[in-house]
Amino acid sequence: MADLIWLHEGALRRTHPVFAAAAPGTAAIFVWDRARFAAGHVGARRQLFIAETLAELEIEIHEGDAAVLLPQLVAAHGANRLLVPASPDPAIIGQIATIRQAMPQVAVEQVEDTAFVTLPREPDLARFFRYWNKARKSALRPHGV
Amino acid sequence: MTALVGEAAAADETASLKGGRMAAEKALAAIDPIAYAASRNHLDGAVTRLSPYLRHGILSLDEVRNHALASVADPRQAEKFIQELAWRDYWQRIYLVHPDRIWNDVESYKTGFEASEYDSELPADAVDGRTGVACIDQFIAMLYETGYLHNHARMYLAAYVVHWRRVRWQAGAVWFLEHLLDADPASNNLSWQWVASTFSKKPYIFNLDNVAKYTGHDINTRMADNRVLALSYERLGELLFPNLEPAHG
Numbered sequence: 001m002a003d004l005i006w007l008h009e010g011a012l013r014r015t016h017p018v019f020a021a022a023a024p025g026t027a028a029i030f031v032w033d034r035a036r037f038a039a040g041h042v043g044a045r046r047q048l049f050i051a052e053t054l055a056e057l058e059i060e061i062h063e064g065d066a067a068v069l070l071p072q073l074v075a076a077h078g079a080n081r082l083l084v085p086a087s088p089d090p091a092i093i094g095q096i097a098t099i100r101q102a103m104p105q106v107a108v109e110q111v112e113d114t115a116f117v118t119l120p121r122e123p124d125l126a127r128f129f130r131y132w133n134k135a136r137k138s139a140l141r142p143h144g145v
Numbered sequence: 146m147t148a149l150v151g152e153a154a155a156a157d158e159t160a161s162l163k164g165g166r167m168a169a170e171k172a173l174a175a176i177d178p179i180a181y182a183a184s185r186n187h188l189d190g191a192v193t194r195l196s197p198y199l200r201h202g203i204l205s206l207d208e209v210r211n212h213a214l215a216s217v218a219d220p221r222q223a224e225k226f227i228q229e230l231a232w233r234d235y236w237q238r239i240y241l242v243h244p245d246r247i248w249n250d251v252e253s254y255k256t257g258f259e260a261s262e263y264d265s266e267l268p269a270d271a272v273d274g275r276t277g278v279a280c281i282d283q284f285i286a287m288l289y290e291t292g293y294l295h296n297h298a299r300m301y302l303a304a305y306v307v308h309w310r311r312v313r314w315q316a317g318a319v320w321f322l323e324h325l326l327d328a329d330p331a332s333n334n335l336s337w338q339w340v341a342s343t344f345s346k347k348p349y350i351f352n353l354d355n356v357a358k359y360t361g362h363d364i365n366t367r368m369a370d371n372r373v374l375a376l377s378y379e380r381l382g383e384l385l386f387p388n389l390e391p392a393h394g
Contacts, residue, residue, distance in 0.1 A: 010200075010201065012202050012203050015205075043322075043324055049163075049201070053201060090244045113207075116207055117231070125235065128232060132235070135234070139230070142214055
């Protein structure tokens, strides 16, 4: 199985579990998506910060609409699985859905980051301290376990 | 002159916030959870400035927490620091489960005003950093010059925009997203909602005494230069929220 990794601006490190989930030596790609940056109000200073981070990561960078480019890049790499760091960003979630539609033969899998806390069930998110009262014990342990 | 030197030094320190894992690891190695707990509320306190690295996943919450725990003898010494990390985890969970809450009022304003009574645009003088309220203008200058603000400065600016200028929190949230290095829709917007009272039990306000308490000499807290803030909380409540019943007891 040939893999390809799509790194986005919420997961810019090589220690992200998405790399461990992929076959060794899998290429990682970042798409400089000006439309998504504009919609997300990503200012010039943040763009520079992201660019500095990408320069250090030494990964492939392409410019355009990620939802359009990624099916092409998956094909160019001969991949049949696209791995993406999981994100709560609706714009990224929407692009993943579009990519899935464009290439139904390719598996698109989201990989969660290392957990901060381990909770037996979904916490009450109505107020922070309701969450914290459930999360505190785990949060104060190494690896949250 | 001392104030100007202090400002320049602070700007330089923040201007050195570079992207990349190497810079992130350097910042992580410098954290002191015990000093953080003691001084984090002060603008010159031992804050970590890790937020841009966490925002972009250059560091994970897990590894930062693990590093903090390894640097103290007892986990409780790192609790305040880890609790602040937990805020990010909390905001991200809301973002995933309730993405509609990022740009919409979670609850009604508890200010005595309807949402429709708030302006939808930032006033030009705030955008220009020329409100005439000295400390507010300094915080706006910091935002533009460094892309970073201490949490208290963020709360002061947010409260000033929403409650003193009666502007919808969404306008301020966009303003911060465009300029902050750690701009995150969940952390940013839900914090604005917390200040506005659309995601809290009451509006957050502050006064000049509070600014003076938590800022150093670099910030102008002279009464003559900050008239609209130089009032008691009781008087501010009357002026900013005239439709509310006065609090008793």
